[in-house]
Amino acid sequence: MSDTPEVPDLAAAAPFTAADVELLERRCLHQGFFRLDALHLRHRLFEGGWSQPMVREVHHRHDAVGVLLYDPERDAVALVEQFRAGALEDPESPWKLEVVAGLVERGESTAEVARREALEEAGCEVGELIALHTYYPSPGACDERVTLYCGLIDSRGLGGVHGLDEEHEDIRVQVLPFLRAWELLQAGRLDNAMCLIAFHWLAGERASLRARR
Numbered sequence: 001m002s003d004t005p006e007v008p009d010l011a012a013a014a015p016f017t018a019a020d021v022e023l024l025e026r027r028c029l030h031q032g033f034f035r036l037d038a039l040h041l042r043h044r045l046f047e048g049g050w051s052q053p054m055v056r057e058v059h060h061r062h063d064a065v066g067v068l069l070y071d072p073e074r075d076a077v078a079l080v081e082q083f084r085a086g087a088l089e090d091p092e093s094p095w096k097l098e099v100v101a102g103l104v105e106r107g108e109s110t111a112e113v114a115r116r117e118a119l120e121e122a123g124c125e126v127g128e129l130i131a132l133h134t135y136y137p138s139p140g141a142c143d144e145r146v147t148l149y150c151g152l153i154d155s156r157g158l159g160g161v162h163g164l165d166e167e168h169e170d171i172r173v174q175v176l177p178f179l180r181a182w183e184l185l186q187a188g189r190l191d192n193a194m195c196l197i198a199f200h201w202l203a204g205e206r207a208s209l210r211a212r213r
Helices: 110-122 178-186 193-211
Strands: 021-031 035-043 054-060 064-071 076-083 095-098 100-103 129-135 146-152 160-162 171-177
Touching (some): 064 193, 095 193, 110 160, 110 171, 171 178, 178 193
Antiparallel strands (some): 076 095, 160 171
């Protein structure tokens, strides 16, 4: 007899869906640029029956798009640096190096957002767009979904300060050799989910992208 524990076939199990949640009440706690709701609900349990009623706060955000700008000819990436209020208590700095990113407006496709934000934040025209992943950054408390791309670019002449005045954007563009950016990631300087996911993807695909030149 094998001592290897039996692994359940999750694909064969009937998945729970939204129909297995009973929403008892939805109450808006705050409405600003984003919304915070208190949800009173209960849900079905894996071993049968229903949970006790509970309250969960959910932060409602627009879906977002991130795009890592990569120049395969020069093996360089274009990153943006800007102040982030959520990192105000960061022990190093609330100014963060990130991939270009923005929110999806009504009627826009995620690819359109990627190209628009590359122009607004980095003054950069994107050639080929490669879709990487769509994911929930924090599904325990937020309904936002992020779609991540790699955008192939010509990085010559990129740099300077960009952004929209009406959105209080003050964004500095930095073009870095991939190896230097990877060093920053390893040192903890590129410490947001979009950067981490996109750079680990690029580390595996970089050679094939450069071979296509």
